[in-house]
Amino acid sequence: MKKILPLLIGCLLSVTGIAQEQQISLSMLYDKLEQHYPSADKLRIRNEITGIQQQLSQTGWYPEVTVGASTSWQSEVTEVPFVPNGPEFSQDHYTVSLDIVQPVFEAGRVSKMKRLNQIQGEVANASTEVEMQSLRRQIDQIYFGILQGRKNLEILQVLTHDLEEQLSSIESRVKNGVLLPGNKYSLEAELLKVEQQKTGVEEQIKGGFEMLSILSGAELNDRVELEIPETSGLNEENEFYRAEYELFDARQQILNSQLELSGSDKLPVITAFGKTAYGRPGFNAFDNDLHFYWMVGLKAQWSFRSWRNSDKKAQVLELEKDELQTSEDAFTRQLKAGISKQQYRIESLNKQIELDGQVLELRTKVVAEKKHQLNEGVITSTEFITELNAENRARLNLELHKIQLMQAKYEYQTLKGDIWK
Template sequence: MRFLLIVFFFSTIVGHTQNSISLDACYEGLKANYPLAKQGAILEQQNTAELSAITSKTLPQFNLDAQATYQSEVTEVPIPNGDINSLNNDQYRTTLTANQLLYNGGRIKASQQLQNSSTQRKQQEVEVNLYQLKQRVNQLYFSILLIDDQLLLLNAEKEQLNSTLNEVKSGVKNGVLLPTSDKVIEAELLKITQQYKEATNTKSKLITSLSTLIGVTLNTETSFQKPFLSIVETKDLNRPELSLFNLKKQEIEQQQNLLSKAIAPAVNAFATGGLGNPGLNFLENDFSAYYIVGLKLNWNVFDWNGNKKQRQALNFSKELISNQEDVFRLNTNTSLHEQQKEIETLESNMAIDQQLISLQQEVVRTFDAQLKNGVITTSQYIIELTKLFEAENQFNQHKTQLELAKANYNTLKGDLN
């Protein structure tokens, strides 16, 4: 039911946002459309079938047997002149037996609990695998945003150079600037065109990968919304892997519970109806019907502590899982610390980037005036203009990387909305 609600919710969103998509919508698309997500419904159906098979053991069990035999010898009664006919060498028997479980120490219920626990563990494994793909979504999404910023800067640089080119051509025509000054700018414009095509091709590849991953049709016209994330400071992790560790322990506990029930006695009622020649009276040499009813007790009273040792071995399995959880927490907290340091470094770099941009803007303004007056060459101007756009590109790159670092931090922490 929960899976269907997610699919419905996401399909509603996508229906209105095909031309615009957010990071959260990509997360929902991953969870709803990635092929791995379908395993949840399959596991639920499998669990229903398994539980039905276990429950059927509480219902009467019927066995039909039939046999025809020929014996080289038959039982004879050693009474001289007795009026007892010898049995036939060919004998026939057909029986229908019904067995009804009356008591087995709770093994059926324990088996059902183990089956439910196993299914929950498998479903959580699917959740874990899907969650781990979110970092891949982060990388693709923010790489696309980074290229978008790069394309905007290339367009801005192109506009700036085109504007300067007109002024330079006027200066060349009037003899103020050297005849080849405009050619330098035109060459730079060709480089920008080349960079723009390369960036566009890279963006197209990234969009195709993201579209395939989340199951949503995207193209280069799709607008990718910029998220502005904040880090949620919590003391503990909220990762699905932690739930998986707990479910694994619970499954082991259910296995131990089932083993403890296995040493209890089992009591069955049975009824057998048959037709045979001979019947129960083996001295009657003819077909006759008969029946047998009774109770049957089955109890392994001594198993050399095999059951107990199996339960003890499962305790070690629980300890191994606890150790795996400790390792996971340690590694994740280490990664969180590294991610936090990266966030602090990027924030510091962005402050420096803004200072560099401000200083370089002053330099470009000065060189622009000098170029128009023929004091400097076009090449000198382009060098400083390129430095300005490189500084702006560096700032945008750090800004996008900062949001990616925050997204990865929240993904590591498990604090995703």
């Protein structure tokens, strides 16, 4: 038992360490989103619906079989006057029938309806993919927001340390009567202000992890490490891979299919039919016995109203196609504006990062000089720590701008659709 207990404790510590050091990446969150978010189930459900609708449409080619039965009592029946001992007809009638109607020519309505159902399924799938892309963008924004929040916390922590060092120095001077207490109170108020900012950032980070947990279905907390994503070179070609274009295309195909279907309204429908029945009376009104009888034939139907309205329907559908194209053009224009904005942001951040590097280099030189002065007794440790914190802030600002640059590149690639193509 004494040997087993340390082993169990070691296992528990090992598991705890794994939980504390848990890492997650954007791609992992995308996978979790695909697996757990309800929208992902829409694709499966829609595919099942489309399959069933295809089967239903295909039945338009099958013969329609109808079984019927009837019985009735007639108050009067046919009489043959002026014929002695003429035939007598029963007042009770019975019929059991089987009717079959087989389409012979339906102007392609069935195949066009099958195609329309298939495209409607593609529209639903494209709509779901648009929704999933929107959710991925939401995850991106939260993810990078957490990364920036953590970097801001580090900057605020350095500022807190700097203020505490200055407060310690001022308290000593106030105690010795060199400074008035108001200097101390100002620093204490500034420290409280920084603590407020830290609390706000911490709550934002915690809220971000909660949102990521809800969207992805993964159990996350604010101790989880987020991998900093990497991006390849930016694709500056004027090509887009957004799911919205697939949706626009599918909707155009629906309108084209509806146009083809409306053209079928100008043509007649021809069917072959057959009927067999048992009962009385049959087609021979003078046969009063129960007997079998049947008939076969062809039938043509041509609706002049449908023929007349077909051109109007086509006109409406053409206008809807123009309207859809206008919406697509407007979407493209907004997309180009967003991409242009991100390009300028990327250029601006690159310049800031270049300047951050120069600032950090200068701050590093200042710290090296102040360290030498500290060793020589020229400056106090508080002055040295102030410069050291300034160097740390410069380094953290550089890292923060690098994260912002990474986010801007991701947003650029997201707008173009390169991330998910």
